[in-house]
Amino acid sequence: MKNRMHQPGIRLTIKQVLTLLCLSLLVTAPRAQQPSTAKPSAADRVALYQALLDLTNPWTVMCIAAHPDDEDGTSLIVMRRKYGAHTVSLFTTFGEGGQNAIGPELYEEMGAIRVRETMAASEIQGSEPHFLGMKDFGFSKSADEAFKVWGHDEALRRMVLQIRELRPDVIITNHSATSNDHGHHQATARLTLEAFDAAADPKRFPEQLKDGVTVWQVQRLFVRARRNAQEPSAPAPTVTIDPNERDPVREKIFAEEALRALQQHATQGPWPKTFAEFAARFRAFTGQSAAPGQLPPIRYVLVREAKGADALTKDSHNFLDGLKLAEEIAVDFQPPTIAAQSLTNFLDDRDKVERALISANKTSVYGRPQTVAASERLASDPRLMALHNRLNKALAITLRISAQLIPSESALVPGETTRFQFRVSNQGTRAAMAKRFWFGERHGKTKAGVLMEPELPPNLPAAKTIEIPLSYETPSEAKVTVPHSQHLYDGSVTGRALEASITIDLGETDFPLVVDSAIDVAPPIEIESIDPSPAVVTPGSASYPLNFTVSTINHLNKPFNGILSAQDQKLSINLPPQTAQKTQFRLRKGLLRKTAELQFTIKGSGSVSSTVPIVFSNARVAPNLRVGYVRGFDYSLPNALTALGVESKELSVDEVKTADLSKYTSIIVDNRVYESDPALISVNQKLLDYANAGGTLIVFYHKSDEWNPDERRQRPQLAPYKLILGNERITDENAPVTFLEPQHPLLNTPNKLGQEDFANWIQERGLYYPKEWDPQFHALLQSNDPGEAPLKGGLLVADYGRGRYIYSSMVWYRELRAGVPGAYRMLANMISYGARK
Numbered sequence: 001m002k003n004r005m006h007q008p009g010i011r012l013t014i015k016q017v018l019t020l021l022c023l024s025l026l027v028t029a030p031r032a033q034q035p036s037t038a039k040p041s042a043a044d045r046v047a048l049y050q051a052l053l054d055l056t057n058p059w060t061v062m063c064i065a066a067h068p069d070d071e072d073g074t075s076l077i078v079m080r081r082k083y084g085a086h087t088v089s090l091f092t093t094f095g096e097g098g099q100n101a102i103g104p105e106l107y108e109e110m111g112a113i114r115v116r117e118t119m120a121a122s123e124i125q126g127s128e129p130h131f132l133g134m135k136d137f138g139f140s141k142s143a144d145e146a147f148k149v150w151g152h153d154e155a156l157r158r159m160v161l162q163i164r165e166l167r168p169d170v171i172i173t174n175h176s177a178t179s180n181d182h183g184h185h186q187a188t189a190r191l192t193l194e195a196f197d198a199a200a201d202p203k204r205f206p207e208q209l210k211d212g213v214t215v216w217q218v219q220r221l222f223v224r225a226r227r228n229a230q231e232p233s234a235p236a237p238t239v240t241i242d243p244n245e246r247d248p249v250r251e252k253i254f255a256e257e258a259l260r261a262l263q264q265h266a267t268q269g270p271w272p273k274t275f276a277e278f279a280a281r282f283r284a285f286t287g288q289s290a291a292p293g294q295l296p297p298i299r300y301v302l303v304r305e306a307k308g309a310d311a312l313t314k315d316s317h318n319f320l321d322g323l324k325l326a327e328e329i330a331v332d333f334q335p336p337t338i339a340a341q342s343l344t345n346f347l348d349d350r351d352k353v354e355r356a357l358i359s360a361n362k363t364s365v366y367g368r369p370q371t372v373a374a375s376e377r378l379a380s381d382p383r384l385m386a387l388h389n390r391l392n393k394a395l396a397i398t399l400r401i402s403a404q405l406i407p408s409e410s411a412l413v414p415g416e417t418t419r420f421q422f423r424v425s426n427q428g429t430r431a432a433m434a435k436r437f438w439f440g441e442r443h444g445k446t447k448a449g450v451l452m453e454p455e456l457p458p459n460l461p462a463a464k465t466i467e468i469p470l471s472y473e474t475p476s477e478a479k480v481t482v483p484h485s486q487h488l489y490d491g492s493v494t495g496r497a498l499e500a501s502i503t504i505d506l507g508e509t510d511f512p513l514v515v516d517s518a519i520d521v522a523p524p525i526e527i528e529s530i531d532p533s534p535a536v537v538t539p540g541s542a543s544y545p546l547n548f549t550v551s552t553i554n555h556l557n558k559p560f561n562g563i564l565s566a567q568d569q570k571l572s573i574n575l576p577p578q579t580a581q582k583t584q585f586r587l588r589k590g591l592l593r594k595t596a597e598l599q600f601t602i603k604g605s606g607s608v609s610s611t612v613p614i615v616f617s618n619a620r621v622a623p624n625l626r627v628g629y630v631r632g633f634d635y636s637l638p639n640a641l642t643a644l645g646v647e648s649k650e651l652s653v654d655e656v657k658t659a660d661l662s663k664y665t666s667i668i669v670d671n672r673v674y675e676s677d678p679a680l681i682s683v684n685q686k687l688l689d690y691a692n693a694g695g696t697l698i699v700f701y702h703k704s705d706e707w708n709p710d711e712r713r714q715r716p717q718l719a720p721y722k723l724i725l726g727n728e729r730i731t732d733e734n735a736p737v738t739f740l741e742p743q744h745p746l747l748n749t750p751n752k753l754g755q756e757d758f759a760n761w762i763q764e765r766g767l768y769y770p771k772e773w774d775p776q777f778h779a780l781l782q783s784n785d786p787g788e789a790p791l792k793g794g795l796l797v798a799d800y801g802r803g804r805y806i807y808s809s810m811v812w813y814r815e816l817r818a819g820v821p822g823a824y825r826m827l828a829n830m831i832s833y834g835a836r837k
C-alpha cells in the first residue's frame, strides 16, 4: 500500500483518523448481476442526457430565497434541465419559524425536517441546496426586525462567503427589496443587493480570502417582476421563462416537475395536487392570465450587472444569454461533439458517445491531466475543475459503471469502528480495471483520508460487481450531529461528510469515480427527546405523579444496558443493538415543587443527560371538569390539560359524530383542524348543537382560507354567528394587550388575568385575526403591532342557546408548548367557563 496524493493540486491532509483493517479486495461472483446485454433503463437514458447536457454549459445560476419553498423551482429546473447550467439554491433560514401542516414538530425540530424536505426538492430540481443558517423567528413585518435578530453584518458576511465559495455567474431571486412582503424576504433581498458588490470587494470580509476562497464578481442579478409592478421609465432588460415547455427526455412539463419539488415541502402544505390546480393558483397569485391548464410566463428584471458585463440579449429566455467566458478559459472550453453536433443527439448510440468522451478525457484541458502543470492549472481554476468532474461523471454514466458507499450502521459513534462496503459495479459492455482507491472525510475543500494502491488491481469486466470492505474508526473527538434539532445552527445538521473514490482504468486512459456520502455521528446512547418539555405544574396537578416519555436510540452494534435516572429515581433500560425505544418514566409526587429543572441521565457504556425545565403556573380550574378535544398536529393541548389536572379525552371526528357530547363540560377544536381534518365540517352542526344545549365550544385559530364560508368547498359559516377572518397578524410577541371588558367573567374566573399573563410570550400574539363578527360576540382583548391599527378580534366570546362559543386567533398552542404561565391561566378560564352554570 502506498499513500499518495489523489488528485494533483488538491490539498490533502493525511491524518491517522482512518484505519483500513481489511485491504484485500473481495471480488464477488457476477452471477447475481444483470447480463451485460440488459438494455439501459429510461432513468439511465435521462441521467445520460443530463450528464451530456451539463458538459455544454460552464455557468452557475444561484437562486437566493429567505425560506425553503420560496425558491423559484421552475426557473431552476429550466436552467438545469433545458440549458445544463450548474444550479444552486441558497436559503437565508431553515424555515423553522413557520407552521407545520403534517406533524407536531416546531422550531429547531421542524427546521431539521425542512432541511430534508429541501434536499428532496433540490434533487428533483437538479440544484444543490445551501443555507446561511440565520434564525427563522417567525413572521416579521420589516427587514429591520429581521436584522435586529440576525445582525445585519453577520448575515451579509455569511452570504458573501457562500457567493465567494459557490461562484455564481448569475443570481436570481423572488424577493424584492421594495416590497411589503414578509420581513425576512425584504431583508434577504437587501442582503442580495449588498452581497453582489461586497463579494467582489477585497476590502469586505478580507479574513475569508484564504484556503482557495477568492473575491468573486457575479455578472448579473435578476429580481422576479412583481404583480402590478410599475414599469420603470427606461425599461430594464428582462428575461422570460416559459414554465409550460416540455422536457424533451423526461416528457414532463418543466412546471410539473416544479410542482413535484414543491410538494416535497410537506410541512408547508397543503400544495396543489394536480397541475391544473397549480396553474390556477399560480394565475391567481401572480394576477396574470394564461390559457387554461397553462402557467403564465415568469418574468425577471435585470437589476444589477458587473462593471463591463456582457450585454443581455434582448427578449431573452435564458439568464445566461450573451455571457462570454474570459479568454483564457474560452479557448479551452470545448464541449465534446460528434460531427459538430451535441452529444445529446446521440443518446441511443452509446458507442459513439463513449468514443467522444474518451477522446475529450485524453485531450481536453479538463480531461485527464497529462502533466504536473496541467494538474496544477486544473486545480487552480474551480470552473475547469467543475467541468473535469462533469466529464468524469458523463464517462461513468455512458459506460454504466457506478459506485456506492454502504455503511453497516445508520450512524458513526466516536471511538467506534464502522464497516462500509464500497461497491463498484460495471453494468456496461466494456471491460475495465479498478485501480487505486481513496476513502476519507471532507471538510469543505479539505479532505483527510488515505489513498491505497491494491497490490493486484482487480478486473472489472462487463456485468461484474466488486465489493471493497472498508472500516472507518470515528475519531473519539468527532462532533456529534444528532439530534438534528440540536445541531441546526452548527453546520453539522446534514451529518459528517465522507468520500470514497476509485480510479477506473480503461487501458487507453483512466478516470476517477467519486462517491459523496453524509452520515450522522451519534453518542452510543442518544436521548432523542423527552416529552413533555418543559413540564408544567399547576395547583390541580402538583399532587399527581408526572409521566415522561423518554425516547432513546442505541447506536451501538451491541446491546446497551444502563440506568435511566432523574432525581433519586432509577429505572434500568436495555436496548437491543441499533434500536430506538420509548421508556415511560413516572416521577413520584412531591418532587417537582423543589426544583426549576429536572435532569435525566443515562449511565452505561458512556453517559448522556438531558434537562427538562419545570414551570409552575398558578392556573386554577373549576371543579369536576370533563374536556373533550379534537387535536391538531401538536400535542400542546393534551399536555396542557394534563398539566391543569383536568379529566380530558381526545375525540376523533367519528366520535364527535356518534358520541353523547353532553357529558363534556367543554369541547375544544384545536388550531387548523377544520383544514387538517375536513370531515369535521360535515359534523360541525353536532358541535353547534352541543353548545346550544348548554356546552362550551372553544375553537382555536384557523387561516382565513381554511375558515371563511366557501360554497365551492362546501364550507358553511362554522361559528353559530357570522365570523369572518382576515389575514392580519400581530407578530410582536410583546405587543401591549388592552382589556376591552375587564369585568368579563372569562377574564376573571377562576383566574383574574392581568398584564403579567401576557408577559414572556414567544414568537407572536396571533394570526388571521377576525375582521367581521356578529354583535352577539364580545371582543375581550385588543392589541396591535407597533404603528398599526388595533385588532380587537383575538378573543371573541358569545352566548349561544343555553351554552357558549369562544373563538380565539391567538397562538395559545405556541405559548402552552413553551410553558408560558399566563397561557395556562387563560386556558383554565376557557374550559371552566361553561361549568359555572
Ligand SMILES: [Zn+2]
Residues within 6 Å of the ligand: 066, 067, 070, 182, 185
Ligand atoms: Zn418565505
